[in-house]
Amino acid sequence: MAEKWAFERGSKHYPACLEDLENPPNVLYGIGNSEIFETPMLSIVGARRATPYGIALAEMAARVAADCGVTVVSGGAMGCDCAAGMSALAAGGKTIAVLGCGADVVYPRSSKSLFSAAVKEGAVISLDSWGTPPRRFAFPRRNAVIAALGSVLVVTEAGVCSGTMSTAETAEDLGRKVYAIPGSIFSPTSAGTNKLITDGARIIPDEASLALSLALDFGATVLKQEDKTSPKSRVMSALTASPCRPEELAMRLGENVLTLMRTLTDFEAQRIVQRLPDGRYTPTREYHLGLVQTANMNEQRTL
Known part of the structure; x- marks a missing residue:
C-alpha cells in the first residue's frame, strides 16, 4: 500500500x-x-x-x-x-x-x-x-x-x-x-x-x-534529440493540417473523389487515419507517434 x-x-x-x-x-x-x-x-x-x-x-x-x-x-x-x-x-x-x-x-x-x-x-x-x-x-x-x-x-x-x-x-x-x-x-x-x-x-x-x-x-542532459519527421504524403499532409471529408480533400488536392475514398479506406485499415463522427477524416495517434519513431530511426542511422 x-x-x-x-x-x-x-x-x-x-x-x-x-x-x-x-x-x-x-x-x-x-x-x-x-x-x-x-x-x-x-x-x-x-x-x-x-x-x-x-x-x-x-x-x-x-x-x-x-x-x-x-x-x-x-x-x-x-x-x-x-x-x-x-x-x-x-x-x-x-x-x-x-x-x-x-x-x-x-x-x-x-x-x-x-x-x-x-x-x-x-x-x-x-x-x-x-x-x-x-x-x-x-x-x-x-x-x-x-x-x-x-x-x-x-x-x-x-x-x-x-x-x-x-x-x-x-x-x-x-x-x-x-x-x-x-x-x-x-x-x-x-x-x-x-x-x-x-x-x-x-x-x-x-x-x-x-x-x-x-x-x-x-540544466538537464538531453538523452535523445529528434530530427525533422520524414516526408508525408499529400493526403496525410492535408489531413494533418485540417481534418476533412473525402469530397473536400479531393477538391483541395485536385484528385478524383472515388480514388481518395479508396485511399482513405486503405489508410483506415492501416490505422493511420480515423473517421470522425461528422464524416471527416483525421490522422490517428498511431500515425503521429510513427512519425516520431521514424525520426528516431533516421537519426540513429546517422550516428
Whole structure:
C-alpha cells in the first residue's frame, strides 16, 4: 500500500513553489513519494476532448521530459493529461497527478491505471481532504496548483476559452515559462495554443526544440534529440493540417473523389487515419507517434 501523507503549509516537505500562489493551500494531501517535490518539475496541460494530434503531443512532451530527468505534472484528466502521465511513466520517468477531489478518490474512472502507477513512481496529490468527491469549483484551484508546481508549463492543445488557457494565464502571472505547440489554424483545439504563441509563449515547433529548451531551462542532459519527421504524403499532409471529408480533400488536392475514398479506406485499415463522427477524416495517434519513431530511426542511422 502506497504511503499517505498530508503536508501543512510551512512544514519541511511542503513545496515552496506553492507559496507563489495568491492563496496557497493550507494542507496538501498525497499518496506516493513524499519527496517528489524535490525533483525538477514540468507541467503539461491540454484538452480533455483531445484530437489524436493533441494526444501525440502530450505523449511526446512527457517522454522528452522523462528523458531529461524531469518530473511531469498534470491533472490526470482524460485526454492530454492522462496521456502525458502515462507516457512519462512508460519512458521510465516520474509523474504527479493533481486531482480536483480527494487524493484517494479515483476521478475520472478512466484514469485509474494512471493513478495506480503514479503512486509507485511519483504521487497523486490534492488540496482536498481524504474522500472528498469531485466538485466543479475545485478544478480552478487544482489548475492553479498545476501551474505553480512546474517551473515550465507546456500547453499541447487548447481552445481559446478553456481550463487549459486559464492554467496558462496563471503560469504567466506566476512568472513560469510557458511553451506552446502550434496546430492547424482551422482546428478549434489549437486556437488557444496558437494565441499563446502570438502573445509571447515560447513556440515549440518540433521534438528537438523541446529537448533543447528543457536542457537550457532545467540544466538537464538531453538523452535523445529528434530530427525533422520524414516526408508525408499529400493526403496525410492535408489531413494533418485540417481534418476533412473525402469530397473536400479531393477538391483541395485536385484528385478524383472515388480514388481518395479508396485511399482513405486503405489508410483506415492501416490505422493511420480515423473517421470522425461528422464524416471527416483525421490522422490517428498511431500515425503521429510513427512519425516520431521514424525520426528516431533516421537519426540513429546517422550516428
